Amino acid sequence: MPVSGYCADENRYESMEYNHSGASGLLLPALSLGMWHNFGSADSFDNMQAMLRTAFDCGVTYFDLANNYGPVPGSAEENFGRLYAKDFRPYRDELIIASKAGHPMWPGPYGNWGSRKSLLASLDQSLRRTGLEYFDIFYSHRPDPETPLEETMGALASAVQQGKALYAGISNYDGESTLRAAEILRELHCPFVVNQSRYSILDRRIEDNGLKAVAQKAGVGIVAFSPLAQGLLSDKYLDGVPSQSRMAKGRSLSLKESVLTAEKRQQLRQLNELAAQRGQTLAQMALAWVLKDSDVTSVLIGASRPEQIRENIAVLGHTDFTEEELRRIDEIVGRA
Numbered sequence: 001m002p003v004s005g006y007c008a009d010e011n012r013y014e015s016m017e018y019n020h021s022g023a024s025g026l027l028l029p030a031l032s033l034g035m036w037h038n039f040g041s042a043d044s045f046d047n048m049q050a051m052l053r054t055a056f057d058c059g060v061t062y063f064d065l066a067n068n069y070g071p072v073p074g075s076a077e078e079n080f081g082r083l084y085a086k087d088f089r090p091y092r093d094e095l096i097i098a099s100k101a102g103h104p105m106w107p108g109p110y111g112n113w114g115s116r117k118s119l120l121a122s123l124d125q126s127l128r129r130t131g132l133e134y135f136d137i138f139y140s141h142r143p144d145p146e147t148p149l150e151e152t153m154g155a156l157a158s159a160v161q162q163g164k165a166l167y168a169g170i171s172n173y174d175g176e177s178t179l180r181a182a183e184i185l186r187e188l189h190c191p192f193v194v195n196q197s198r199y200s201i202l203d204r205r206i207e208d209n210g211l212k213a214v215a216q217k218a219g220v221g222i223v224a225f226s227p228l229a230q231g232l233l234s235d236k237y238l239d240g241v242p243s244q245s246r247m248a249k250g251r252s253l254s255l256k257e258s259v260l261t262a263e264k265r266q267q268l269r270q271l272n273e274l275a276a277q278r279g280q281t282l283a284q285m286a287l288a289w290v291l292k293d294s295d296v297t298s299v300l301i302g303a304s305r306p307e308q309i310r311e312n313i314a315v316l317g318h319t320d321f322t323e324e325e326l327r328r329i330d331e332i333v334g335r336a
Helices: 045-057 075-094 116-130 149-161 175-187 211-218 262-277 282-291 306-317 323-332
Strands: 018-020 027-029 031-034 062-064 096-101 135-140 165-171 192-198 221-225 298-301
Touching (some): 031 045, 075 096, 075 116, 096 116, 096 165, 116 135, 116 149, 135 149, 135 192, 149 165, 165 175, 175 211, 211 221, 262 282, 262 323, 282 306
Parallel strands (some): 031 062, 062 096, 165 192, 192 221, 221 298
């Protein structure tokens, strides 16, 4: 038993679904836990611990980090490292732990983007912050227009060859660049298993940029993040901007009050009505909509409290949609 006294639920694998990531042998849970928010230096450590324990007790085996997650940048990895040492070290072989590099992290020309220098330096820093010997997946967090793709992919291959990662991943790459990345990594004999991209009822970029079509061809899985559009697809914004919301606090670069137009609020209300007809909240329906997609390996959820994690996992029992419901959703958001 771990020193902390935490002992994982012995039935943790009974209700979770697991899917192969592309053509690889790696299985990922249908729902994974992202640490983009609520694991930073200003957040409650006890709440972080409760969320990680709840997630693992429910069969969530994939924990998703990045070097810049916080705030402050690096603090999510540090907090995860403390929690890992306290509760999860005995379960290391049951966990998929991932991190990424590619967004601004330290001063000067080497703390950003996708050069070999930047990615491998960041990888070493992330391993030190988490106290891990290796990551299961190490990602290029975003494409670098100033660095040859061969260099960025070569750095990921080196991470695997050095034993600092088991698999390579990319995030926010479109279909064409994903196909090129797959070809490069295949030549380097590097296991490339996943592209992580934003996907929701309101954000269909992976349908429009060719990723969904390419992923199957390249044998690469898709991990979808922001399935609730950073909270837009919940009931909190139906009547405006709550004072305690992420939008009101300005904690997101992309979720601004200007997004919440009269037209957007009308869309959210109509989606909420459809969700109620299905016996779900808007957030549950939005999550179910992404989970229904067989092209998606896993969906990253964010949470601010343990109860949200259990609520999200309960959606696994109701991810079916009628053709009429799908048509209505597309009609509401202007995709019909």
